[in-house]
Amino acid sequence: MNLPRIALAVAASAAALLFAVPLVGLLAHAPWSDFPVLLGDARVRDALALSFAASGAAVGVAIVLGMPLALWLASGRSALRTVVRTIVLLPVVLPPIVAGIALLAAFGRNGLVGAPLAQIFGVTIPFTRVATVVAAAYMGLPFFVLAVESGLRAFDARWLDMARSLGAGPIRRFAYVTLPMIFPSVATGMLLCFMRALGEYCATQLFAGNLEGVTRTLPLACGLAMETDPRLAIALSLLLSGGSVAVLLLLKRRLPGAR
Amino acid sequence: MLRLVGGLSRGSLAVDMELDVGRETVAIVGPNGAGKSTTLKLIAGLLKLDHGSLRCDDDVWDDGADRFTASEDRRVAWLPQDPLLFPHLDVLSNVAFGPRSRGASRSEALRAAGAMLERLDLGRFAARKPDTLSGGEARKVAIARALVTRPRVLLLDEPFAGIDVSAAADLRKELASCFAAFDGPAILVTHAAVDAFMLADRIAVIEGGRRVQIGTAQALGAAPATRYVADLVGLNFLRGVVNDGVLSLDGGGTLVVAHPMEGPVTATVHPRAVSLHRTRPDGSPRNVWSATVASVEPSPGSARVRVAGPIPLVAEITDASVRTLGLRAGVEVFVAVKATEITLTSV
Amino acid sequence: MRRGTFLGRMVVLAIGLGVLAACGDAAGSTSAPLRVFASASLAGVLDDAVATLKRTETDTPVELHVAGTPQLLLQIDHGAEVDLLLCADMADARRVVDAGLAADAPVVFARNRMAIVHAPGNPRKIGGLADLARTDLRVALCAPGVPAGRYARAALARSGTIVRSVSDEPSVRAVVMKVKQGEIDAGIVYATDLRTAGVEGHVLDSEGMPIADYPIVTLKSGRNPTFAARFRAFLLGPDGRALLARHGFSTP
Incomplete structure (x- = not known):
């Protein structure tokens, strides 16, 4: 008898069950017969399309803004970097409601940036598609930056020395050496960012509002369905879970223990 | 003509170098952490x-x-110890990287890369990815990649580290012709004196970030400036051809060797493995001949005795033996070298 | 007892654990706790009702579970043992009756009018429903599927006002919160929501405006029917009516 091993097996099974049981519960309660009707609903399709568009745009924002940030963060060690990294990572640990409030405080109608924006340019962000992208990007960006930074830190700078000695300038070194070689990290970052953006609920509800076809993303539709038609909520939950599992399978090669 | 005077100090790493390299190959040898790679960088x-x-x-x-x-x-x-071929590019694109970076068009760069691969007999690897190459092949590709940029200076860091003996022999031949064809300063960092002897015109020994001696292998062997130089560079190097266990030296004379190698080689004999006798010794050494002592140079705790004759060698003899044997220039001695003490490196 | 499904048992288990944690020694008392499921808009008034009853009547613990009505119905469907259901729509109460889960007929114990909510001091000068059509205002309603959203749209239709909602919120709480944050200028919520700090508004009490009815129904699955009856009587009686009025509800 190997007691520690049995104990380990029991604890591990319990932990695995903790994650598996809710999913099984969802499956058990899925209104399978109504599924095609529920998911074929134009409102669901709208929400799905909106979610994918917003999450895709969030990934775009992550690449444009997050890549330079990750490059800077990975380029050395300093107190300023630590502070900036902490701020960037905040959305990961903050309750999303806090993130939503913070976004309103910044870009809302009375916000730090939002108020002058509205007064000078007549532009308001909340209740627009832009707001869903901002909320999604705010929540997803940290994952991208984190993944890319760790990829860059693990990247052996000798490759850059080699490229330099062969005559490659900084842009060429980045585009033809760094980027292709850290691509797995970038791809992981993009997927994680996309997933987090896709699952974003609270900050979007607060900051972007909840209007069908404009800002009602899939999680928002799911949350609303919980108030109106719980069967639809379960169907939508399954849809989101299925999508997430698909992405995780895509990610599989990059997760620890993958072969 | 390359001239480096000065250096840098960064934490424990301190290099203060004086190095002039003309249109020649200079080997830098020295213990680990002496600053060899830093000098190249x-x-x-x-x-x-x-x-x-x-x-x-x-x-x-x-x-x-x-x-x-x-x-x-x-x-x-710059050819560091690790060939650093870009893993995401095939061999041809790796070699084309330099010309492309220096402004050649894509097709020009690929053409130049292809030509260089053919020149080094690497054409068959063009479409391969670096991780499918052996250590020796990867290093040759790295050389092709460096040469195709028509460099003004050639820097090689431990080109033979981590590859097997036969691949090393192959690579050594390649490098020898590459150095011969190269019309500029070339610097080769190595810890193996035999490579320095075989590939370089001069050897610079560095210790603790400083150059302690520079000169030809003969000059260093005859008058090593430090114990380290004596141990590492003060070896006897002899060129010749092995045939059926007998080494026929280029300078005349033969030695029996115990190594199962054939063809052109460099033989290395440690001075301590060379024994001197006033009378013909009995026993196992099969390589015994008589010669004349050319010089006796004291070194700490022992003396380095040069013998002239068909096979010029340096023997390291204790001070006591020098006195007992009465060694001085002009004395006739029997020189003995065990076949097993002769190390061969194929050329 | 109805044999619950797996999810239902999990819900009950979770609630049960919560009770154990919350009540401690009360678990040893002879009478089972009274479990009340109530619509979110009743949270405030029921908290007060429970406190009052505790002071005057009994030491039986009361578990007040507050959520959106569809969620409550889902949990009841899945076998939650509930003494009383208090919801915001007679239709929902009837569904429980139709499912054979009710022990008595639903009775309306409170009514709630709809109200326009806006920032304190009414800076945008919103006088009535017609103003909500102004293009310089940002207005949000509850989603049509939510009772408050249904009532709001009924009110607007009645007054012939067409409003472009910038956001169809899942709950009146979300509407109130956005008014508070200043992100919207006005919304339509329940009259009782005007008691929330940080907002003001006015009740739509003219003739023909929709009124939300709050029925109370006793369920068969309850484990403390005696106390359930007392609680019901309290809410329907004069003390209960006074309490409801203090919270902005009208009574039938």
């Missing part, structure tokens, strides 16, 4: 001088202050 422009200057012909590459030519603008071929 300084020349390659991957590190900056704290003090002193580095010039190539009339160009000041680094004046230890504001003037600094970036690595990408130096046209230096």
